[in-house]
Amino acid sequence: MEINQNNHSTSYNRYPEIFNEIKExxxxxxxxxxxxxxxxxxxxxxxxxxxxxxxIIGLDINEKIIAENKSKNKIKNIEYYSKxxxxxxxxxxxxxxxVLCKWPQPQLDKYTFKTFTETLQYIDKLLNKNGYLxxxxxxxxxxxxxxxxKKYEIVETKHVETGFVYKYTKNNKKINKQYPIFLFKKxx
Numbered sequence: 001m002e003i004n005q006n007n008h009s010t011s012y013n014r015y016p017e018i019f020n021e022i023k024e025x026x027x028x029x030x031x032x033x034x035x036x037x038x039x040x041x042x043x044x045x046x047x048x049x050x051x052x053x054x055x056i057i058g059l060d061i062n063e064k065i066i067a068e069n070k071s072k073n074k075i076k077n078i079e080y081y082s083k084x085x086x087x088x089x090x091x092x093x094x095x096x097x098x099v100l101c102k103w104p105q106p107q108l109d110k111y112t113f114k115t116f117t118e119t120l121q122y123i124d125k126l127l128n129k130n131g132y133l134x135x136x137x138x139x140x141x142x143x144x145x146x147x148x149x150k151k152y153e154i155v156e157t158k159h160v161e162t163g164f165v166y167k168y169t170k171n172n173k174k175i176n177k178q179y180p181i182f183l184f185k186k187x188x
Contacts, residue, residue, distance in 0.1 A: 010038045013045045015097060017159045018136060022093065022183065023050045025155065026132055029092035031055045035123060036099030038062075040069040043078045046095075052077070057091075059084060084122055093132045094123055100138035101165045113170045116140045120147055124186070133184045137163025141179060144170045148184065155183040 013019070032051060034042045037058030047056050058080045060066055066082040073080065081087055100119060102111040116139065124147055127133060132155065135142050142148050160180035167175040 010041045010098075012041045013049060014042075015136065018097075018134065018182065019045070019050050021157055021159050022132070022134060025183075026093055029054050029132075031057070031091050033087070033091045033094040033126060034058045035094055035096045036060055037069070037080070039065060040073065040078070040080065042095065042097065043069075043080075044075065047075050047078055054092075055079075057081065057087065059087065084126075087126055089126050090128055091126050091131055092128055093134065094127050095134045096123060096136070096138070097134070098137040098163065098165070100135060100140070102139075111139050113140050113168075113172070117145050117147065120145060124151065127186050129186055129188065131186050133186065134182055135184070136182050137165045139165055139168055140170060141167060141175075141181075142184060143181060151186055151188045152184045153187050154181055155185050157181075157183050 029051065032046060032054050034046065034056065037043055037060045040058050043056050043058040046054070054077065056078045058069060058078065059082070061082055063082045066080045069080040100116055120142065123133065133152070142152070143154070159182075160178065162179050162182045167179045169175060
């Protein structure tokens with residue numbers, strides 16, 4: 001899999017509006033994936049605030065960060081991995097938060113629709129049927145992919161802001177209006 005975002009900046013509970021709304025819609029998932037978990041703060045947030053009884057897996061291709069996450073992890077329901085092939089395929093929710101892009105802006109131009117769609121193919125294989133996919137702060141629109149059209153539906157949300165990363169069509173045309181969709185359900 002090609003590298004998506006290579007910036008590892010993150011913070012604890014940085015998306016509370018989104019996490020709260022998803023918690024209302026999906027109160028008791030068995031297993032959650034934080035795709036591109038970076039330093040693990042998203043995993044900690046999910047476990048400590050929103051889903052203390054769910055198994056939470058953090059995945060990041062940076063092996064050094066994952067080794068650090070494993071060494072400092074004291075939360076029993078969290079595990080970390082650096083290889084997607086080491087994961088099982090039974091997630092109820094997958095969070096892909098500020099991963100499907102390159103940021104800051106000069107790097108954004110280097111991120112392609114091909115990389116976006118290929119990464120989503122990997123993610124799709126890990127998600128259960130009737131599972132939920134949260135894509136926030138991405139460069140491209142999931143709704144423009146063949147994968148979305150074949151297997152997913154949009155889940156209506158109250159929260160309509162989808163991040164500061166500029167949005168583009170699959171043909172690299174900048175979208176200047178708000179794109180309000182971040183939650184999807186896998187239907188087939």
